[in-house]
Amino acid sequence: MIPAVSFQKVSRHFGAVRAVDAVDLDIAPGEFFAMLGPSGSGKTTCLRLVAGFEQPTAGHIEIFGETAEGVPPYRRNVNTVFQDYALFPHLNVADNVAYGLMVKGVGREERSRAAGEALELVKLPGYGARKPGQLSGGQRQRVALARALVNRPKVLLLDEPLGALDLKLREQMQDELRSLQQELGITFVFVTHDQGEALSMADRVAVFNDGRIMQVGSPEEIYSRPATRFVADFVGSSNVLPPDFVQRYVGPKRWGSLRPEAIRVAADARGDGVRGRVAALSYLGAATRITVEADGQRINAMVASGGKLPAVGDEVALTFNRDAVHIMQGEA
Amino acid sequence: MTAVAHESSPAILASRGGMLGAISDWLWRNPHAFLALMLLPPALWLGVIYLGSLFALLLQSFFSIDEFSGMINREFTLKTYGELFQQANVDIIVRTVVMAAAVTVGAAVVAFPIAYYAARYARGGWKALFYLGVMLPLWSSYLVKVYAWKLILAKEGILNWLFAKLHLTWLLDAWLSLPVIGGSSLSISYTGTFIVFLYVWLPFMILPVQAALERVPASLVEASADLGASPSQTFRNVLFPLALPGIVAGSIFTFSLTLGDYIIPQIIGTSRLFIGQAVYAHQGTAGNIPLAAAFTVVPILVMGVYLWFAKRMGAFDAL
Numbered sequence: 001m002i003p004a005v006s007f008q009k010v011s012r013h014f015g016a017v018r019a020v021d022a023v024d025l026d027i028a029p030g031e032f033f034a035m036l037g038p039s040g041s042g043k044t045t046c047l048r049l050v051a052g053f054e055q056p057t058a059g060h061i062e063i064f065g066e067t068a069e070g071v072p073p074y075r076r077n078v079n080t081v082f083q084d085y086a087l088f089p090h091l092n093v094a095d096n097v098a099y100g101l102m103v104k105g106v107g108r109e110e111r112s113r114a115a116g117e118a119l120e121l122v123k124l125p126g127y128g129a130r131k132p133g134q135l136s137g138g139q140r141q142r143v144a145l146a147r148a149l150v151n152r153p154k155v156l157l158l159d160e161p162l163g164a165l166d167l168k169l170r171e172q173m174q175d176e177l178r179s180l181q182q183e184l185g186i187t188f189v190f191v192t193h194d195q196g197e198a199l200s201m202a203d204r205v206a207v208f209n210d211g212r213i214m215q216v217g218s219p220e221e222i223y224s225r226p227a228t229r230f231v232a233d234f235v236g237s238s239n240v241l242p243p244d245f246v247q248r249y250v251g252p253k254r255w256g257s258l259r260p261e262a263i264r265v266a267a268d269a270r271g272d273g274v275r276g277r278v279a280a281l282s283y284l285g286a287a288t289r290i291t292v293e294a295d296g297q298r299i300n301a302m303v304a305s306g307g308k309l310p311a312v313g314d315e316v317a318l319t320f321n322r323d324a325v326h327i328m329q330g331e332a
Numbered sequence: 333m334t335a336v337a338h339e340s341s342p343a344i345l346a347s348r349g350g351m352l353g354a355i356s357d358w359l360w361r362n363p364h365a366f367l368a369l370m371l372l373p374p375a376l377w378l379g380v381i382y383l384g385s386l387f388a389l390l391l392q393s394f395f396s397i398d399e400f401s402g403m404i405n406r407e408f409t410l411k412t413y414g415e416l417f418q419q420a421n422v423d424i425i426v427r428t429v430v431m432a433a434a435v436t437v438g439a440a441v442v443a444f445p446i447a448y449y450a451a452r453y454a455r456g457g458w459k460a461l462f463y464l465g466v467m468l469p470l471w472s473s474y475l476v477k478v479y480a481w482k483l484i485l486a487k488e489g490i491l492n493w494l495f496a497k498l499h500l501t502w503l504l505d506a507w508l509s510l511p512v513i514g515g516s517s518l519s520i521s522y523t524g525t526f527i528v529f530l531y532v533w534l535p536f537m538i539l540p541v542q543a544a545l546e547r548v549p550a551s552l553v554e555a556s557a558d559l560g561a562s563p564s565q566t567f568r569n570v571l572f573p574l575a576l577p578g579i580v581a582g583s584i585f586t587f588s589l590t591l592g593d594y595i596i597p598q599i600i601g602t603s604r605l606f607i608g609q610a611v612y613a614h615q616g617t618a619g620n621i622p623l624a625a626a627f628t629v630v631p632i633l634v635m636g637v638y639l640w641f642a643k644r645m646g647a648f649d650a651l
Contacts, residue, residue: 034426051554051558052557052558053554053557059478072557073554073557073558074558074559074560074561074562078554078555078558079558079559080558082551082554082555083551084549086549086552086554087555088552088555088556088569088570089574090573090574097568099556099559099561102569103559103561103565103569104560136449145556148558151560192590210539
């Protein structure tokens with residue numbers, strides 16, 4: 001099958017800065033793909049390479065099997081939802097949404113019908129006459145989405161589209177984006193620095209650092225089997241265990257990762273396990289995170305909030321299955 | 333709470349003492365009074381001295397001049413306006429308005445790419461160089477610049493020499509042989525007047541257009557291209573409408589400055605008069621202050637109509 005987007009040894013350097021460094025990547029058609037990484041990790045530059053706002057310094061990019069280098073953005077059947085939405089302030093919502101059709105010479109009637117449909121799709125029917133300045137952040141985000149989708153792109157690129165929204169709206173939009181993608185079957189490529197967002201929405205995730213891809217995989221793989229220390233650290237919540245610690249309790253002298261929910265905390269410090277002292281407790285609703293200092297290491301354990309919990313300063317013993325410790329193969 | 337409030341630091345500080353302290357406290361409590369105090373001097377300046385003298389001038393245009401004694405007859409009449417609409421005077425008005433319009437369009441065309449470069453690409457030192465390049469001509473005397481242009485455009489001037497060196501004298505001659513805009517040399521043709529007006533007023537167009545383009549986020553240009561617009565479509569549908577308030581602001585300068593100028597057409601161009609020269613001649617040598625006043629009403633009306641039209645066309649919608 002021809003990939004929707006294919007990067008072959010793609011680099012983009014800005015002077016001495018290697019924003020994207022020899023990246024290989026295939027994104028399947030119809031996939032919801034997330035590019036996850038801290039700021040400056042190259043994920044947005046990768047998105048801009050697909051959109052055509054940047055040209056690769058080296059390497060080869062294909063979009064549905066066609067060479068993309070040297071092709072200007074306006075000749076790519078790819079649309080972008082910008083981080084700042086980039087709505088045209090002098091045009092009303094309907095004209096914003098119909099812009100792509102207008103520049104392609106679609107007639108006025110057909111245009112307004114399609115714009116109306118697209119606005120209905122993003123649950124903003126009847127907002128056509130308003131100016132972008134009169135909309136809330138969430139509404140602008142929907143207009144930006146409608147403006148991209150009205151062109152029926154082969155690939156939809158989303159650059160931190162939910163970054164500016166408050167938590168509740170963000171969760172709602174996550175669900176809506178997901179169902180929209182399933183309904184339309186368009187390939188979505190989504191850039192985010194929010195690991196929760198990437199893991200909950202995407203079919204597959206690529207974790208970026210320093211212009212390189214650290215790991216590509218399903219959210220489950222990324223979360224429970226991080227390839228490198230960076231991935232484990234960045235995807236978060238997992239405990240990253242240094243080689244000495246892993247050697248002592250598990251075997252091989254390698255970096256390991258251990259999910260907090262795989263750890264049991266026993267109040268009786270005389271039993272087996274890793275002995276330590278409770279350093280902090282955070283109540284997270286259904287679960288409580290217990291931070292334990294053991295062997296000079298801070299280890300987070302996640303336990304159900306219902307039971308009896310130790311207090312800060314208590315001696316506890318941590319137990320876990322050896323199998324639960326994921327041994328990382330990567331060096332970094 | 334670990335920090336303990338210290339005995340010597342009260343929650344409310346004492347007034348800073350003296351008259352000034354009391355006055356600033358009072359002004360803080362009465363922001364309207366503060367605003368009035370700040371606005372009073374400029375309002376007086378603008379209202380009494382500036383608008384007042386303008387109004388007095390306009391009043392003069394409704395007086396008339398006694399043709400035999402040359403004395404001003406202080407009775408309200410439209411006789412002076414009748415005089416204004418004589419063919420020779422209408423020619424002056426049309427000539428000036430056409431020139432002002434041409435200079436404005438020319439300035440907009442020349443200014444846009446410069447302003448776009450400065451707003452979009454120039455950073456750091458290049459931006460400083462841009463401001464310097466645009467402003468530098470404004471620092472030197474206007475008369476010096478106009479006389480310098482006379483030397484550049486004259487029959488024996490630099491431009492003629494350059495055209496001869498490039499073997500393009502035929503091109504210059506062909507241009508100068510055109511009716512109306514031509515003449516015996518660039519320095520005594522409308523083309524020459526146009527070039528010098530364009531040069532002198534260009535900074536007043538570049539700066540507002542640059543300011544307008546500076547406020548257009550780069551992502552809008554990218555979004556337009558992303559949605560399939562070619563560069564020319566992006567210019568027509570996004571950049572131009574968003575720069576239009578700046579272009580209109582610049583055109584107010586270039587248009588009104590050209591309408592009122594009386595030095596450039598006197599030094600460079602044909603001997604035919606522009607509005608500014610007519611005002612100068614009537615109120616100076618001829619002593620016909622009512623007609624001079626009537627002439628000054630024309631640019632004010634033209635600008636009023638122009639701005640009303642620009643607003644109707646939606647030039648300020650993107651503000």
